[in-house]
Amino acid sequence: MQARTQPARGMRDFLPADVRRREYVIGLIKEVYERYGFEPLETPAVENIETLMGKYGEEGNQLIFKILKRGEHERTGEADLALRYDLTVPLARVVAEYRDKLPKFFKRYQIQPVWRADRPARGRFREFYQCDVDVLGSRSMVVEAELCAAASEALQRLGFNDFTIRLNHRQVLAGVLDAAGISPDKHGDALVALDKLDKIGREGVAKEFSERGIAPEAGHGLLDFFKKLGELEHAAQIVAGEPTENGSALSETAALNRATLGRLVEFVGDHEAGARGIDELSYIVTFVEASSTGAKIKIDPGLARGLSYYTGAIMEINVPDLAGSLGGGGRYDNLVGMFLGQNVPACGFALGLERIILVMTEREMFPRNLAEAPAEVMVTIWNEASIADSLKLASDLRDEGLKVDLYPDADKIGKQFKYASSRNIPLVAIVGDEERERGDVSLKDMRTGEQMLMPRERVAQTVREKLSEA
């Protein structure tokens, strides 16, 4: 009859120390986003199923957690609701619904869980938090630049400095594939194969191209283009010499981005949409160079992203020690239109909270004192007769604004000290028979072992002094 106590597959319980870490990260991200002028938004966990279906591509549809109809309809197996798959589509729905109440440029952040019926793996769960920032209402590349800067600053505040924001563009991607002579219906296949370039190498990709029915000349042309891009990077590194230096890293990145753009122009030629995309990328890198984020951004013509609603720039953040990405985003000018009938330009960025926490935990990037003391002072209970005194003292100290734990049992005093010690509570207050007679309280500093006797009224002040000493 022993029930299973593990949470459902891919779902997790967060114990107090976990929650403290999560809140620490969320707090810092919020702070940065607020400083960029973003406003908070929350939406329901559940959406009508039509709201989500068809927005994420074929693969995405299958990964949506669907909720069966209730009541009599349950037996049909039909679903009318679903758990949200991301925060972007609900945002588009909200903008379509409240267009008149929202500002012309709606800048919002949203930090909430989303659900995907995926197979769990390292850094991948079925319930996970995304930290989204989006700007709606503008086609300007200033938006892309600001979003990159905001996400980048959030990561830097958390202590990351070895991340890269890879930048690409859906139209440029299309332009490159067209220019290579890959037929439009094979673009998807080409991208999937191309994405594995650094894993399986040129020959591997070439093999996969042919398996996926891509014309050999087209495949070769494409691989050739990427080979030359790779050489570009190599050259830039040699020129810059020390890539770790801040100053030279910036110019190196900028130079590389310029060179990459140049190659793209050559290769894509007069492909109209592609050329426009290249212009947009060039604006973004120029705008971004105005801030320290510039050194973090790298145009990567091989970057593809799964979600089907992206229409323009796409980006992704990576760190060396994580296979997946720390976050990603892009422009999706047509998504709101799917709800409203009228397009509202939009661009957004999502940071993956779970992956940030995973890497931060492995690298021990959390402040030491985060998970520790649940209270600043613990009040002991001397005996059954003195419970009221202890309650009163705890209450008074709480009124003084202190975090106070009250030991619940009249255990041996040594046991109570041991408990306080194990919980890392720095101070312990004792009202024993002697103290009570004189209206005094003993206060022990668990860190030094020092113990002082004082009038009741002075306890709060002394606790504060002791806390600030450390």
Added chain:
RNA sequence: GCGAUAGUAGCUCAGCUGGUUAGAGCGCCGGUCUGUGGAAUCGGAGGUCGAGGGUUCAAGCCCCUCCUAUCGCCCCA
């Protein structure tokens, strides 16, 4: 969804080619200490060996199914 590896005490792990009552360290609880934690010392509890089935005289070990985690593929934050 496919393939691979792993799961033994709260934690980290031993456990030989299947062979009696499954071990260690750390942690936990208690005593030494009748108003005091951390140290020392002595003692104690705790495991249906991930779950369920099968083979065998005998299963932690072999076989099957499932669960969970991790690694590739696929995809993604």
